[in-house]
Amino acid sequence: MVLGTFIVSFIGNSFVQNAQESQLVQSLLPTQPMRRQVLVLMYFFMILGIFTLLGVLTIPDIAREGADFVNRLQSDNIWVILVEKMRRGVGDQVMTSLEKAVYLATSNDIAAAALQEPQVWSAERSTQLGLAVSSMLKGYTSTAAKYTGLFLKSVAKFSLQALVSLILGFLFVWDMPTISRGMSSLATSRLAPVYNEVAPMLLVFGQLFGKALQVQAQIAVVNTALTAAGMWLLAIPGMGLLSLFVFLCSFIPIMGCIISTIPIGFVALTEYGFVKLAMIIVMVAMVHFVEAYALNPAIYSAHLKLHPLMVLSVLLIAEHNAGVWGLLLAVPSTVFALDYVIRYPDHSVREVGERELSVIKKQPKATASQDVPQSDDGPGGSPTALKPALQGS
Known part of the structure; x- marks a missing residue:
């Protein structure tokens, strides 16, 4: 729920800030407060409309396909079918x-x-x-059926958490100027030493993580659409549930590809045999080839300068210690730590943050000596100097 609130708030605030700069919006809504409020309402009404449409079209099919999948797992006949397909x-x-x-x-x-x-x-x-x-x-088999049933039951819980995240995100984005002014006032309070030390790192990491999630969300949508089209062409049953699983796994770098392929391959093997399984593997390989070299030119290995082997190692350790949160936060945290602690030990947090944000936005990297203005507040940087640079990104 916390992660969902962050994603909704970050994307919503970015949308509002970019839309406010449009000349069309400025001509239609000349008053600044009204302009922001109308854009916030448009953003959240659009999200609610998309969720409502998807719910009406997909939830009944997903529930039916999930129940059928559980029944097949609990049936002895599935192994007879599998044996015959293998023979x-x-x-x-x-x-x-x-x-x-x-x-x-x-x-x-x-x-x-x-x-x-x-x-x-x-x-x-x-x-x-x-x-x-x-x-x-x-x-x-019983364990697989049990976990599949738990997954289906968690759909309702996930829907409730998504609704709460939308409400909290709406409140944050609606009142973001007031919240920002309140946080900035800490720089002149008794908490100024703590604020000046912690705020730059939190601001840079939040921007870095938010930008990475924005890119990954776009890739997840396209990846799910391509995989669903491939399953439709290969006549794989249960396309709705499998597509939902693919979309969720698309937010997990590298390992998500392997995890999302397992249920698709299982359905293909039990329904059609090894030939169809081989076709599924080829289809998934083609989709992820397009993702890796066209949609997402190695965002975690080339753009963020993190080797794929290190990505896998970090994900395994993070999943073991922090579960799903670890899988989502591992790569941005590692990139930030490597840059701030090892790669650029003489640079300020602001300089490191601008480097990473320029990479994510596919802009040329700024260099500390030429493109990035030096801070007068020492190696730690100043939160007040940091905010305009990052907001401009």
């Missing part, structure tokens, strides 16, 4: 070897009898092997 894909000889391994792992009388009497492949033999696999993986 057609790898052949009888390879499947016979796999059958022996499964029966040896089960260690029961029926398995021993089946191993002693080789038979030609038939529907009965596939059913028997499917039931054996089901008995082996029963615990894992």
Whole structure:
């Protein structure tokens, strides 16, 4: 909810600030306070309209597809279907070897009898092997069904949190000038030493994280649209639920691609077999190739100068220690820490922030000696000098 409020507020405030500079808006709404209030109302009415439209069109399908997915996970027949698909894909000889391994792992009388009497492949033999696999993986299947059910139940909770985030975001954006003046007044209060030390870092990191989320949100929308189009062309069932999962995973750099592909591949394998699974893998690879080299030219590895191996390492550590919050905050935090602590130890926070913001906006990097004006307040910079530079970005 906190993250949602931040995203809604940041994007909304950026939209209002940019729209206020439009000559058309200035001619229609000459009064500054009224202009901002009308733009804020337009922004949030647009969000509510989009959510309402998506809810009416997709929520019934997502609920139905999710319930069907849970039922299929809890059904023994799914393993029979999977065995038959595997046999057609790898052949009888390879499947016979796999059958022996499964029966040896089960260690029961029926398995021993089946191993002693080789038979030609038939529907009965596939059913028997499917039931054996089901008995082996029963615990894992129940766990998968349990977590899928929990995911579906969390949709209502997520919707409520999104509504609260919208309300809080509306209040923040509506009263942002007053909030900004109140925060700036801390520079002349008894908390001035703490404010002067903490405010620059928080302001730079907030701008950096917000800009990264803006770019990632645009990429997530296009990535979801391309993946949904690919699933539609390949006739993959459950496209609504899978597309929602792809969209959410698109905010996780690098690992989101792997996570979102697993349920799509599982559905393709159980419905059509290995050929369709291979086609899904090719389709996903093409989508993420477009994402990496056309939509998002390595935003986390090239633009932010962070090696993909470091991205993966940071994400694994952050997920283990902080969960979803860690996955979302790991990369911006690492970039900020590397730049401020290691790469540019002699630069102020303002200079480091302007470097990163110029990279995210695909502008040439500013150099500390030429393009970035030096601060008179020492290496830490001044919050009052920092705000105009970042707001101008």
